Amino acid sequence: EDVLQETWLRWVNVDLAEVRDQRAYLVRITTRQSLNRLRAMQRRKEAYIGPWLPEPLLTSPDVAEDVELAENVSMALMVVLEALSPTERAVFVLREAFDVGYDEIAATLGKTPEAVRQIAHRARAHVEERRPRKAVSPTSETRATVDFIVRALHEGEPHRLLEVLAPEVVLITDGGGIKQATLRPITGAERVTRMAAGRLAKLSSAVTVEATVVNGSPGILLRLNGEIDGVLALRVDDAR
CATH class of the missing domain: 3.10.450.50 (Nuclear Transport Factor 2; Chain: A,)
Structure with a gap:
């Protein structure tokens, strides 16, 4: 919610006539705000004593009815994502959840497309290795x-x-x-x-x-x- 608010504040102060690609611009703002927050949380995590759990997300009942969506926002997957570096997490979410192209992700992060592909491969392997396999009860x-x-x-x-x-x-x-x-x-x-x-x-x-x-x-x-x-x-x- 903080990221969304910061993104909105920047968006309303932009002259849209000067924005060539509004979607790409929003992706870039949101990703950079997310990275800033992830890095700040990582510093807190390093100093925190005890288990570190992701912030719980109170979702609507219909989310639980969508098996794929429920898995993608599950606490188990959030725990796995917490183990990624901020950059790996940004690349993984942009690529796997939103199907953003490697070139666009590269422009957003200030990296080469080749580097982004390597980061995506590494993050995907990490998540798949640790994603829970056992099906839970109905x-x-x-x-x-x-x-x-x-x-x-x-x-x-x-x-x-x-x-x-x-x-x-x-x-x-x-x-x-x-x-x-x-x-x-x-x-x-x-x-x-x-x-x-x-x-x-x-x-x-x-x-x-x-x-x-x-x-x-x-x-x-x-x-x-x-x-x-x-x-x-x-x-x-x-x-x-």
């Missing part, structure tokens, strides 16, 4: 599992999570330096359940729990006194 099954978790938390019975958490479940948290988060992943259904119970006990009755859609997949939204306190993105396999 949407209806996933929603039923999420609804069960929401009811258990809403009714103050976190121990019931043991019924739906996989024995080897892994919980990774990122507070962004603002909220309290664990510095290491928590593994195992019992340990995750204990943490959920402790968290709910601290928040008391001021917390509400609701189902939502996070990065194209069902997730959970926690509100504290009406304000968003946390977002939980879930992966469901075999109804767990």
Whole structure:
């Protein structure tokens, strides 16, 4: 959203009569603003202690119905993209998501088309190597599992999570330096359940729990006194 705002501010101050190719101009502005933001986030990431997760994206329910779109905005893919350098990520998104030509990407980044092709190849190989292969549960099954978790938390019975958490479940948290988060992943259904119970006990009755859609997949939204306190993105396999 910040990138979009910055792009818009530059766009409205441009004399369009002097712009030869408006689409290319917008691509260039947006890409450069995105690179600036990615590099700033990379510096924060290097100084941050604990797991680093992508910013969650609250999406509309219809995104989850589009399997290809849901995969392209999934938290799993966002984690993979976080491992790319800013330039690799820009090239990958422009080429793979928007089918921008190598010459245009090269002009946008101030590189040669040959260099851009090499970067694209490297980024594509990196993503394909790490992209999750296992198919997740059907949407209806996933929603039923999420609804069960929401009811258990809403009714103050976190121990019931043991019924739906996989024995080897892994919980990774990122507070962004603002909220309290664990510095290491928590593994195992019992340990995750204990943490959920402790968290709910601290928040008391001021917390509400609701189902939502996070990065194209069902997730959970926690509100504290009406304000968003946390977002939980879930992966469901075999109804767990």
